Amino acid sequence: MLIELSVRDLGVIADLQLVIGPGMTVLTGETGAGKTLVVDAIELLVGGRADPVLVRPGADEARVDGRFVVPEPADGSADEDGGPRPGDEIVLSRVVPRSGRSRAYVDGRPATVAELARWGRRLVDLHGQHAHQSLLGAAVQRATLDRFGGVDLGPLHAARARVAELDAALAALGGDERARARETDLHRFQVEELDAAAITGPDEDDELAAEEDVLADAVAHREAGAAAVEALTGDGGAGDPLGVAVAALADRSPYRELEQRLRAVVAEVTDVAAEVRGVAEAIDPDPDRLAQIRERRQLLRDLRRKYGETLEDVIAYHREAAERLAELESHDARAAELDAERRTALAELAAVEAEVGTLRRTAAPDLARAIEERLADLEMARARVVVAVGDDDPGDDVELRLAANPGSDPQALAKVASGGELARAMLAIRLVLTSGPPTLVFDEVDAGIGGEAAVAVGRALADLAPGHQVLVVTHLPQVAACADHQVSVAKREVDGTTVSEARLLTSDERVLELSRMLSGNTGSEAAREHAAELLASAERSRR
Template sequence: MLVELSIENLGIIESARLTFDNGFTVFTGETGAGKTMLVEAINLVCGQRAETTVIRDGSEEAHVEARFVRATQDGEEELILARTIHREGRSRAYINGRMATVSALAELGQELVDIHGQHGHQRLLAAAAQRDSLDAYARIDVSPLRRARDEVVNIEALLAALGGDEKSRAREIDLLTYQCEEIESARIVSATEDEELSQEEDLLADVVRHRESLWQATEQLLGEGGATETTGQASRGIAGISSMAEMDVRLRGVLAELEDIGLTIRAQAEQIEEDPERLEHIRQRRQALRDLQRKYGDSLADVIAFGAETRERLNELLGYSERVEELQQQREVALAALRREQKVVGEARRSAAPKLAKAIEKRLKELAMPHATVQVSVGDATTDLAGDSVVILLAANPGSAPAPLSKVASGGELARVMLSLRLVLTSDPATMVFDEVDAGIGGAAAIAVASSLRELGGAHQVLAVTHLAQVAASAHHQVVVSKKVERGKTFGSAQILAHQDRIPEIARMLSGGIADESALAHAGDLLHKLGAAPTEKVTKKPRGA
């Protein structure tokens, strides 16, 4: 149940704070006073889309906060939902003082409040809304049906991913086979094979020059007059000088290193031999690797990865028959499960449809539609096993054949059908908000709608924007919204009326300020006959509050 609502800089309302009780509460006031802004505030804290145009002129942001109380297994739980809309388009949401996503706010708001805008009853024209109403009335659990449908869809997606028709698969298999054979027959040693072969090719391509260079280096290091000989002479020359002992040690180290380098180079020179066959093999191998890179990747690593992916896809296609057979078996099982769930749901819907029709029809008679006939049509079991095609048919007048709501219902009739559904579907959220549900009706129909809203307020907390005095007089509580202009700016305000203050407001709704005395008398009479006496209390808590 909504307990408190705080509004800052929303529309023409600079600041307002309202507390609510259970039962039926109406919002009244002159056109343009800001009644709909109260509904907009509730919309915002329930996660509905926010437009920056609702921010008060001259303000950078609008802020709305609402306190709810709902029943839990351990008693009652208090929830505080808040929303801030910035003029730059940013929106912030809070749940119990902690930052939250707008989607989380919307999910929680959907559990707490059922909001019907000025054209909310138009949603009844949608087939999905009519089907959902039947499911809610009969308490039909369609989640197993949804899961069964999802399973069939998933399996069919897997079948589609295996490939197209047989000819397409054959063409793909031929291509993949060729690619796999070409890559695998190359027997790539590693991702660095080409670099290693390049080094060996350089060596073999200039073997004579390399060998001569190595022998020359060997001679310069180890030969007569070479580096090792002159270094040895220098070491022997300072060997007897005590002050040069450290230098002598270092020279001997250099001499040993030079001798080791010289011997290593000589060993390399002795091993180098001309091998034109090996050189030609390396060149052909490198060309083959370059051809693979030109087709399948910028590097050998890319070629190896492409080959692995191609082999995996080829194996998948070659095992197509086995995989298809496996998936077909799964599909048959899933379809059988789907048909079972469709049958269960379809039977439940067809069984409940006449009962829902009678319940709506009974309520419509109470809403000044005494001759209304209602049928709830469910799809034929032979072509629509689950009964997904649900259509509410209405004949508002005697002698008329029932037809879909979209073809026969006026705005006022549609609003009353919607209200009838709300009265029938008692499992709806504890708080219901109606924005001008009484639009397009008057006279006896207005009194009937007013009485029904009051009755609905016995099981739920009902908040409604209205221009009808009959509806206002039927409410347990009344909030008047007004506006005034000060220093060139418009300020909206909202306040809960005491019982004695309701009569002048209802009189204004009746006469618009004309014939005040008779309007006041009429307002008092309406309040006495339709509304609660000053001492009457609504003691029954809303469902779920």
Template sequence: MIEEISIRDLGVIAESTLPLGPGFTAITGETGAGKTMVVTALGLLLGARADSGSVRVGAQQSWVEGRWRVPAVGDIAERVTEAGGDVDRIGSSGDAELVVSRSVSPEGRSRAYAGGRSAPIAVLTELGERLVVVHGQSEQLRLKSATAQREALDRFAGESVHAPLARYRDAWSRWRDGARELDELTTDRDRRAREAEELRAALDEIEQAAPQPGEDDELDERVERLENVETLRVAAAAAREQLSAEESDGPDALALIDSARRALEGAARHDGALGELVDALQAAQYQVADAAAQLSSYLAGLDADGARDLELLQERKALLANLTRKYGPSLDDVIARLETGSARLFELDGDAERIDVLRARVDDDAREVESLAAELTAERVAAGGALEASVTAELAALAMPDARIVVEVTDRGELGSSGRDAVAILLQPHPGSEPRPLGRGASGGELSRVMLAIEVVLAGTQPVPTFVFDEVDAGVGGAAAIEIGRRLAKLAESSQVLVVTHLAQVAAFATNHLTVVKDTGGAVTESSVRKLEGAEREAEMARLLSGLSDSESAVAHARELLELAH
């Protein structure tokens, strides 16, 4: 709810603070005092379009600030946080204070703030849709769309619609998803058959080749060896000859090391250090002999018939390269294709059976959806009749005895997430007239009373934090005005209600009475807002009744009205 609104330099209001709070707040004042500016200020806080003409003459800007009491946790607090702002927790109550403000310059520039941070105007609009419903003669209707009217009827119906609607939405989702899958399977049957044929051929080709992990790298190494076998043979033979000559009489490494060792052995008895060198040469001789033996073995292993092996290896490389190009990009991907492709082929080969099973399931879901849609229609028709009766009874008490509300539930020709029903709430102003959509065929005052009647009826099932009614009592007086006040008080039992009124019969039912006071003593008219209690309130009520705030009979009448209301 709104706890307080502060206004500065807006229209004729120089600077004022409106203490609001829970319950029913009535705002009164003389004609031209600026009562409408209060609604304008609230509109700015709710994201309404800024009008530079509303900036007070001579002021640098208009400024409006609203303090809301909101849940500390929930979609409102989350949206403020997303916008970069914050809400201030109020003790351990679970509530928080949200501060929203707006400025307007004479040039038409406007800035908005939510939770202490600058925010786009759209953020204020989103918050306003969750917090406040405004009914004024120039305002849009809350129930202007067919969707909003259907949702309102469903909430009024309560569990009688909510339960089958929940079952319907589950069934409708299954039916829609199943029908979509069935359509995809049947529409793409030829494409999926071609995919299965191509996949089967690919898997056969890969299976016949039987590639192994890392085989391509191993083939590269073997081909490299065979392509250079003669170079390898010459190098290995030359190295072996240098280490241990078998085909020439020249000195080799083994002979030279042996000579060095023998030369040291004779002298080693004179110096122990030479003995260690003799041992080292002996070890080197063994190592060179071992290396020579390994080279001999390597030469023996070089296949003289390697040309045939090279041809076979190159053919295998070409086969694997072709598979990689077609099913790669790597050989590992080709091998993995066997597993994934087999699963996909199993799925594709089961299409015919799947289509039959799916079609049967979709048919069952379709029958359930049709049945639940019919149940929803029946419940909505019954709830529509009850809503008609309740709102029409309210209209009779609001000086519209010949008017009635008509709730039409028609078939929109297709199934949707909420059934197949189109709901329209219509107004029949008098017997014999054609029921027409809300907002057409009624004056502003009549429309305000229609919306009040609907809001009173929906209040128990469709709670809204705050309602604002501007001139809801236009064209009404006497007993009808008392009934309007009584119904506004009833609405205030579940919501905060703010009403701009010029009737004492309506203001009498308020639990909080504010008046806009005009001061014409200066060069420019100024207005301020004051809370009324006791004798001041009785005087304002007397002024509303007779135009005279100090008339004893008017004051007595005002006192009688207040006693009647409370």
């Protein structure tokens, strides 16, 4: 709902602050006073075209701000971008400079006009000679028919989602036969190469490096071992002086502990010599084995260059490539399975689409008759409405058409020439559906009517007020009398410049304004009595 509207330097409006309540509010005033500029201001807030000609003479730019209460989304969803939630307040702003591009803001944050329009579709519907009219959209007209006919689209959405899911699964298998064949050949070559390599584990290269180090210098290793054994156990080696030392200290009590330590050293030297001899004798110079190790290590290096930084990465790639190869080789079987599921899903979708199409075609003439009945109350008794539904199931091509006069062919609502006729058609549709954005704005809805028809239009607009905030620009006292609130828009001259002002009227001021609308002046006693009677009659009809 629109709570507050601020307009500055727009047309003849210098500075307007308007607090708007719930229910039905009418804007009245002399022709040219600026009533329609208020509608233009709201249209700018919801993404309408910004024309620099609207900027008030002498001003650099026009600015419009609107404070709204965010409604529940029509589809029950919620915004996921952290923005305002249902029940929160949101401020939409639009700045129109005399030259350059217009600027848009949401809660003071720069925004695109498209973002304003997105909020506009949720907040406001303008009916009259304005581009922003949600009921002119094909999707909204289709939803209108579905809502009227109680068409459940859940099964249709589920059936379409299932077909889309199967299409995605088939696409993931690889729909291009040549590309699939190339990928299969590549993975088969890679898997065979890695199978043949038979990597024993992530540490295989480290183990081979150690063995290569031994074999690469085998003779020198053996000679070093023999020299060490000779130095430890040969004549004149380390063992002889150690034995002499042990014998010298034997059975001498002061050296008993040191003797034991020397004997341990002799035993350790003997053990080390034996181990060195064993290692040296085990080293077998084997040029063939050395060549094999070097060839194997080169292979492992080549595999790491192609498949991963480490052997662990290569092993992981081997596993993934084998799994993908299995998928590709089983493609035909899986594709046949998915094709069968898709055929079943398409058959189910066709059945659901046929059912939805039947429901839409059945509901279409009923909706047309309901709208025609409402139009009859709005001085369009001879209007003809057609709700056209496409021949192809599920009948997604829905179009509301109107023939305002006998003998004319029904045309799409967007092509209806008369703004008043279009506005009344929109009003009739709203009366049938009683849904839509929380704020409905009607401009020129009373064009070309009067008398009882004007009273009917006023009452029809008032019927919308319990479920919507209704703003109406009108010249007719019969319509104005049906409102809960009345705003007078008047222009006056300030320092040689014409400016418009708007203010909410009291009950007594409403009588004077209605008398002016009835007789052209506020001094007529008869006009004031008639105005009071109109207000009283409207009040009685609301009870």
